[in-house]
Amino acid sequence: MAITWAGIKASIVTLTAYRFCSSKKREALEPSTWSVRLSQRITELDAIPGMPAGMPKTNVDTISENASRAKCVVNISSEHVPGFCLGGSNAYLNAYDLVRLGKNPKAVSQTRARVDQVLAGLVGRPAKDIYFVAAELNGTGIRFYGDICLVLKATKALAQSVILESNSYDLVRAPKSAMTPTEEELQREAQHMSGHWGADLSAVAAIKIFAYRQSQRRLTTGQVSDGLLDDEDYIEVLRIGSFSVKDVKEARLSAAGVAQDGRIDERLRSGPIPDAASLKWRHQRRQAERSLVHNGVPVRVVSTTSRTRS
Numbered sequence: 001m002a003i004t005w006a007g008i009k010a011s012i013v014t015l016t017a018y019r020f021c022s023s024k025k026r027e028a029l030e031p032s033t034w035s036v037r038l039s040q041r042i043t044e045l046d047a048i049p050g051m052p053a054g055m056p057k058t059n060v061d062t063i064s065e066n067a068s069r070a071k072c073v074v075n076i077s078s079e080h081v082p083g084f085c086l087g088g089s090n091a092y093l094n095a096y097d098l099v100r101l102g103k104n105p106k107a108v109s110q111t112r113a114r115v116d117q118v119l120a121g122l123v124g125r126p127a128k129d130i131y132f133v134a135a136e137l138n139g140t141g142i143r144f145y146g147d148i149c150l151v152l153k154a155t156k157a158l159a160q161s162v163i164l165e166s167n168s169y170d171l172v173r174a175p176k177s178a179m180t181p182t183e184e185e186l187q188r189e190a191q192h193m194s195g196h197w198g199a200d201l202s203a204v205a206a207i208k209i210f211a212y213r214q215s216q217r218r219l220t221t222g223q224v225s226d227g228l229l230d231d232e233d234y235i236e237v238l239r240i241g242s243f244s245v246k247d248v249k250e251a252r253l254s255a256a257g258v259a260q261d262g263r264i265d266e267r268l269r270s271g272p273i274p275d276a277a278s279l280k281w282r283h284q285r286r287q288a289e290r291s292l293v294h295n296g297v298p299v300r301v302v303s304t305t306s307r308t309r310s
Contacts, residue, residue, distance in 0.1 A: 034203035064202040066224040073136040075146035081288035090242035096128035118190045135235040137225035138305040140254040149252040159198030164236040222306030255303045
């Protein structure tokens with residue numbers, strides 16, 4: 001068979017296409033960076049003296065099963081809930097909205113803008129389109145940001161949402177601040193902290209929980225929930241676009257908050273009379289609950305993050 005230049009070129013094109021397709025196939029099959037990190041963590045835990053064989057992997061399975069039921073939440077002060085319920089389709093405001101609407105011209109600090117510029121690169125959208133929410137299982141979110149925890153309905157876009165292993169402000173706070181003095185280093189560290197809800201949430205959650213619990217016993221649902229969001233240590237989710245009361249699945253109240261409300265009520269009846277701040281909070285709290293219920297949002301008291309029987 002005669003060998004021609006045209007035949008050689010055709011063979012080269014075919015071989016190149018095969019290599020490209022094989023490369024793309026390998027790329028698609030390769031585990032994510034977070035999966036690799038989790039595998040390494042399991043190996044480290046398996047090597048701990050006294051660790052029962054297979055226990056770390058068993059606990060990873062427990063975490064993954066529970067993480068599949070996680071929801072996105074935001075906390076909001078009772079004071080702002082009635083306004084949120086009346087705010088239309090873009091009721092929830094970020095810092096850029098507060099500036100645009102003249103509610104707080106200084107809401108976007110230099111630090112906020114620096115961090116958000118990097119986050120915008122991660123999501124491929126302007127910083128003004130990013131709204132910060134948190135991954136939560138059975139708890140009541142982050143009390144520091146508000147006493148009412150709003151649980152958002154899942155959306156089709158959630159699986160592709162970018163998540164961060166912790167608060168994005170950690171990029172510019174110690175100890176990470178020592179590693180991110182330049183924009184290039186800041187961007188690299190943000191990339192290292194990030195993943196996607198669908199592909200990486202279980203692995204990020206497992207690594208986070210193992211930082212607290214290198215347990216030789218099986219983890220429980222309550223322990224997983226408490227580890228997923230512990231006080232202000234949470235997995236941050238970069239939601240694209242605002243939302244309204246129609247996007248809220250339920251509102252959660254902490255048992256401590258409800259007890260505080262009841263204590264104020266009791267002191268009104270039997271004394272001593274609560275201070276003005278307590279009475280104002282109680283009034284705002286009850287207005288908030290009425291607004292949510294009026295808009296069809298169930299309000300639930302969370303007394304435990306563990307499994308319960310109905």
